Every structure is written in structure tokens, then in C-alpha cells.
Amino acid sequence: MSDVSSLETFDRRESEVRGYIRSFPVVFDSARGSVLTAADGREFLDFFAGAGVLNYGHNNPAFTRALIEYLEHDGIIHGLDMATSAKKGFIEAFEKLVLEPRGFDYKLQFTGPTGANAVEAALKVARQATGRANVVAFTNAFHGLSLGGLAATGNSHYREAAGIALDNVTRLPFDGYLGEGVDTLDLFEKMLGDPGSGLDLPAAVIVEAVQGEGGINVASSAWLRRLRQLTADNGILLILDEIQSGIGRTGSFFAFEESGIVPDIVTVSKSISGSGLPMSLVLLRPEVDVWKPGAHTGTFRGNNLAFVSARVALEEYWADTALTDGVKAKSAVLSDALARLAAAHPELGAVVRGRGLMFGLAIDSDRTLAGRISKEAFTRGLIIETSGAHDEVLKFLPALTISDDELARGLQIVSDSLDAVL
Structure with a gap:
């Protein structure tokens, strides 16, 4: 029996064009809300949300129920x-x-x-x-x-x-x-x-x-x-x-x-x-x-x-303002946390920019740093990507439905990862 967590199949047969698998090299098996679970049982907080596809989180039960009912109805x-x-x-x-x-x-x-x-x-x-x-x-x-x-x-x-x-x-x-x-x-x-x-x-x-x-x-x-x-x-x-x-x-x-x-x-x-x-x-x-x-x-x-x-x-x-009210509150938490992170490391000249739950921490003084933070965060159980012309921006795209605890935990991992790579 093959190792369920092995990437050998992908290395052997999938095109060299593959990208995200190189940044996040595990076999993912299941997901719910803002947590992805690998085939070997490890859990990862998701600050990536499918590059913006999963604003409402993974396998949102409201959608899953409707889809199952639709399929059963032929x-x-x-x-x-x-x-x-x-x-x-x-x-x-x-x-x-x-x-x-x-x-x-x-x-x-x-x-x-x-x-x-x-x-x-x-x-x-x-x-x-x-x-x-x-x-x-x-x-x-x-x-x-x-x-x-x-x-x-x-x-x-x-x-x-x-x-x-x-x-x-x-x-x-x-x-x-x-x-x-x-x-x-x-x-x-x-x-x-x-x-x-x-x-x-x-x-x-x-x-x-x-x-x-x-x-x-x-x-x-x-x-x-x-x-x-x-x-x-x-x-x-x-x-x-x-x-x-x-x-x-x-x-x-x-x-x-x-x-x-x-x-x-x-x-x-x-x-x-x-x-x-x-x-x-x-x-x-x-x-x-x-x-x-x-x-x-x-x-x-x-x-x-x-x-x-x-x-x-x-x-x-979208029938009421509960979602947008929640995004506004979480946006303030995210923005403040990133501002404190940038202020704690003035030597980096990091710039915080964004709106809602779409933020970036731009570190132009060392264009490799965002990528190294992303890599370190992955080892600590957080999926977060980079963007920008030089991949110099650490990009925050958590699900709009992420819990306050999950948001705080992910932000702590980012802070710890920055300290580690510095």
C-alpha cells in the first residue's frame, strides 16, 4: 500500500507547471471552515482561502446540505x-x-x-x-x-x-x-x-x-x-x-x-x-x-x-449585514495586528495595506522575507501566500467566516514566524 502522505505520485506524473504544491508540500485530505487536514492527520489554519475562492470557508454546511439535496433530487x-x-x-x-x-x-x-x-x-x-x-x-x-x-x-x-x-x-x-x-x-x-x-x-x-x-x-x-x-x-x-x-x-x-x-x-x-x-x-x-x-x-x-x-x-x-459587520470587526483586528508587527521591526520598513480581509504586509527592504515567513508559517501549521512583483508581500486572505480565535492564532503564528526567520 502506498504512503497516503507521499508526494511521489505528483512528482512522477504531474506537469512541472504545478505551483502551490511546491509552497505547501503535503497531501490534503479534508477541510472544514478555516482548517485543512492533511492525509497524515496534521491540521493547518487557512489564511489563503483558495486564493480568494473560499470566502465562506471550506465545506460550509449550508452549501453542502443544499448540494446533496439537489443531487438526490436528480x-x-x-x-x-x-x-x-x-x-x-x-x-x-x-x-x-x-x-x-x-x-x-x-x-x-x-x-x-x-x-x-x-x-x-x-x-x-x-x-x-x-x-x-x-x-x-x-x-x-x-x-x-x-x-x-x-x-x-x-x-x-x-x-x-x-x-x-x-x-x-x-x-x-x-x-x-x-x-x-x-x-x-x-x-x-x-x-x-x-x-x-x-x-x-x-x-x-x-x-x-x-x-x-x-x-x-x-x-x-x-x-x-x-x-x-x-x-x-x-x-x-x-x-x-x-x-x-x-x-x-x-x-x-x-x-x-x-x-x-x-x-x-x-x-x-x-x-x-x-x-x-x-x-x-x-x-x-x-x-x-x-x-x-x-x-x-x-x-x-x-x-x-x-x-x-x-x-x-x-x-x-447577503440578506442582512451580519457578514459585513463581522468582516469590519475582523478587519480592524487584522489591520491593528499587522501595524503592531511592522512597528515592532522598524528596520524592515514594512508597509501595511489593504481593506476588509484582504491585506498585505509589504517588505521591500528584503524581498525574500515574505516568502521565508510563508515557509516558516507552514511548518507551524498556517497556510499563507505571497504576492507582488517580487513576491515581497505577505498576503492575508482568511475566510470571511473565520472565528476570532482562529484569526488571533494565525496572526500569532505569523509573528512567531517573522521572529524565527529574523
Whole structure:
């Protein structure tokens, strides 16, 4: 009998492209809430949440019950874009609990089940609606690794894997990229008004309100409002990528809500299904919905199991403010703890940034340190990843449902791990 905890099978047969298995080299067997259990019985606190997929924790019992009941009822599993009871239930819940309370009027497009496919659809429909090809994206952006999304992604590690030129995107500096006191949109406004700038009038601007993979960079509300005004004044569509920062991650359902803007297009994935089942969608202002039937398809654009758990997640967590109130309280605990950690080690010059339960501890003075903390934390029973152009940011993405005790315990492990590696 083979050793249940051995990684030999993966080393022997899985592609060299595998990534997270190298950072967290154990065979995981089960999970509940914010705890993962390995095949050898070891338990790990989760400050990773599936890279933002598991905002409501692992195997949330409310979702598990609904999925089991649906399967026992012989509910439709695969439905392409046909009408099903599961999809109808999700659309009605999304309309009632997300769109109507916020005064949003969006059409829903169900794309292939990855966030990258939602981005591809958003870029395609923006180009169709405007008749233009160029798109503006920002430094340190991450929009997926299919070719359209990759063209809008900033990180050279991912871009170099494309194998071809990544065209039709103009890169501009994100908020804060040039330091405090510099409004990077001055450059965008100048280029839009100057026929000699070389900037082809964009079909769209795509942006994250909080950059996740780019290092937990937070766009200010003022910056987002100015960006919305610039795009509106110039007939440019504004796409907000909410794939990692959305579904309550920064406190509100969408990260852009704090700014008060209304984008033309919104991409949603990761935690929208609630349960971790694959699901993505694009929200479109009705006048932007210029698709011809079947113009963007996908065999698995109708994941009905995901529709079931997504509906339950909305009904369970977005009918009142209990979840967002909890996120606000835990955010204060997380922010304060990281501020104390940075203050305890002034020689590092560490910077704390983030919102809600999406935070980063950026340590630019030693770009290897965040990775070493992550590795040490793993040996102590905590899963936490890094982000940023140099992996210099220790990235905190605990489940929104994490208990106060679990949050405190994980933060203590981070503090102990920092002390250990120093």
C-alpha cells in the first residue's frame, strides 16, 4: 500500500507547471471552515482561502446540505446556457439581494467557469460595443492567463510564458505607483487630450479596485471616481475586475462600492459560487450587451451545482449585514495586528495595506522575507501566500467566516514566524 502522505505520485506524473504544491508540500485530505487536514492527520489554519475562492470557508454546511439535496433530487448538472431551475433561482436571488439594493441595472452573462474567461468575454464585448481595439490596463494588474487577460496582466513572469506578442493594451501607472502625492491619472488625461501621445482611443479601461496578485495595492475612492469620469467623458467603457476582491472580500459585496462609481462591466468569479465550485459571470449595462446569440460560448458555462450553492450563499449571507459587520470587526483586528508587527521591526520598513480581509504586509527592504515567513508559517501549521512583483508581500486572505480565535492564532503564528526567520 502506498504512503497516503507521499508526494511521489505528483512528482512522477504531474506537469512541472504545478505551483502551490511546491509552497505547501503535503497531501490534503479534508477541510472544514478555516482548517485543512492533511492525509497524515496534521491540521493547518487557512489564511489563503483558495486564493480568494473560499470566502465562506471550506465545506460550509449550508452549501453542502443544499448540494446533496439537489443531487438526490436528480437536479440538472450540465445545462450549457439552457434555462434550468438552478440558474433561475440564482438569477432571482442575485437580482433581489445584490442588484436591487444597490440600484444596479446589469444583464448577467454566464461565461466559462474561470475568471480568465469572464475577462476574455468582457474585453471582447467592450471591443464589439465600441468598435475599437485598444484597452488600457495598469501596472501590477492581474487579469488571468489566457491571452486576452494576459495582455492586460502586468507581471513579466506570466507574460513571458505566452510565447507570442501581447498586443492591443496600453499600460498606465496604477494609483500610488509613482509615490504619494502623484495622481497617476494626470498622465491618462493628458494622453487622451493629446493627438501626439500615441494613445489610440481605448475601447475600455480594465482595473482592480484592490490589486490582489499585484501586491494588495488599494485604489483610492477619489482615484476611482476620477477614472470613472475620464472614461465616461471620452466614451470609454470601464471594466472592474472583482474576481478576487469581490463577494465581500473588502467588506462590501463589490470592492468598487466604497467609491460610489457604477462600472459599465464587472467580472465576477472565485467566491461567487460560495462552495468553491467553478463559476464565473460578467455583469453588463444593458446597452453594452451587444452580443449575438452564441457569440461567446463555453461547454461549462452552465454549472448548475455552482448556481445552487451561489444562491444559498446569497440568501445565507447577503440578506442582512451580519457578514459585513463581522468582516469590519475582523478587519480592524487584522489591520491593528499587522501595524503592531511592522512597528515592532522598524528596520524592515514594512508597509501595511489593504481593506476588509484582504491585506498585505509589504517588505521591500528584503524581498525574500515574505516568502521565508510563508515557509516558516507552514511548518507551524498556517497556510499563507505571497504576492507582488517580487513576491515581497505577505498576503492575508482568511475566510470571511473565520472565528476570532482562529484569526488571533494565525496572526500569532505569523509573528512567531517573522521572529524565527529574523
